[in-house]
Amino acid sequence: MKSPLLFSGLSEADVRDLLAAGQARLLKRHEMLGHQGHPADAFAMVQIGHLKLVQLSAGGSENLVRFIGPGDCYGAVALVSGARYPLSAIAVEPSQVLTWTREAIGGLTERLPQLKSNILEEVMRRMSGVLFTAQDLATTRVPQRVAHALLRLAESGGCRTPAGVQIVHPVTRQDLAELTGTSLFTVSRLMSHWEAEGLLLTRRGALTLLDPDALERAGAAAGE
């Protein structure tokens, strides 16, 4: 595993302390790590596997916000006393996370200002990301939004192959539809179209972007 951004600037000794202070937890498929609306009493970092962060709507339906994988963290809001999780985290495959209680992570951030800075930085990065997707939802058409979602997935959880960038998250059309605020039918149509044009490849669940740049352009042109 490449070193998480969470650890940047920390000494090896500090990282060791940090890891030692956390408690590992195994998650089965569909098991929840944190519940939206419940008191944020723990902070966690994914070590193995992938989780999805979902938001419950007023109507009770769930919808996907984003995926997180190894090195990503969840529950930064636990640093605020009395806060509640704004999102739920659910394992999409058997996973392992390292968790810290609120007191533990609070104490660690006091002792390691660099850690606190790293977390704040990550929160700000997330803020920018959410602002961008909100703008995307507000101003662009469906094809471009789907293209952007694919590119974002490729960036956060992609691995380079000779043919292109392969997306490691197990992502369904329904997932993409929720990410982009559309229906799975429309996503299916778009992706069939793009696959016919040779921009991407979907083989039994594995999704590979063959030409990210062209995809960006295709989304913009179709949405025009």
Place this chain on the structure above:
Amino acid sequence: MKSPLLFSGLSEADVRDLLAAGQARLLKRHEMLGHQGHPADAFAMVQIGHLKLVQLSAGGSENLVRFIGPGDCYGAVALVSGARYPLSAIAVEPSQVLTWTREAIGGLTERLPQLKSNILEEVMRRMSGVLFTAQDLATTRVPQRVAHALLRLAESGGCRTPAGVQIVHPVTRQDLAELTGTSLFTVSRLMSHWEAEGLLLTRRGALTLLDPDALERAGAAAGE
């Protein structure tokens, strides 16, 4: 001015120091306080007037994210070294803000952990807010989104009157359209309709919600 959330839990002496360390700045209509993409070298709190926070799209067009008024702050990202503003702030009317340089606010947050907590808490609150609007954009129809935007405006910048809640921000249909990701035509139609039903009142720029609850229901029903 009611005491800003930024000051909660601080002693009077600390608040005095904080105010003394900041530098007041007057803004004319349309003057920019911070530029999206520029290095975040200052943190600011609005004292008088209202600003709008806008986001520049890839195409170069501006679009509105939200309004801020007295007691609200801008530029929390300045606490992260090397960060850039994710949004621009523009005065919508002659305004006054109190600004701190990055070094100044950094020093103050070191000395006053409570201040740092307050800022972090505010950032988390904003995160929840943006996540909510993103979900709204993704899952609900236009009428409900517009209703929500109006209710949000009423909550953040509303003043109670015998008739209902009056919105203090100088807000145009175009503004509402940008907030909700629709066109000003659709907003105009919706509001004409709601005004005919007696849910709200628009008199030369002043916007008053006569029955917020009914508005929420109307948005849901029309969007069904």
Place this chain on the structure above:
DNA sequence: CGTCTCTTTGAAACGCGTCAATGGCTGTGG
């Protein structure tokens, strides 16, 4: 009084959601 910004309303075109029907793939159990 004229210009500028904001608003209203109508009519037409279109994007996309919705529904229905079908087919492929995976895992499970007889």
Place this chain on the structure above:
DNA sequence: CCACAGCCATTGACGCGTTTCAAAGAGACG
């Protein structure tokens, strides 16, 4: 080993919600 169920993907047809465009009204301000 095969049959079944369940999940996910595909594709077409239809209708509705919204955008788009055009044209005109209403204040506000110099």
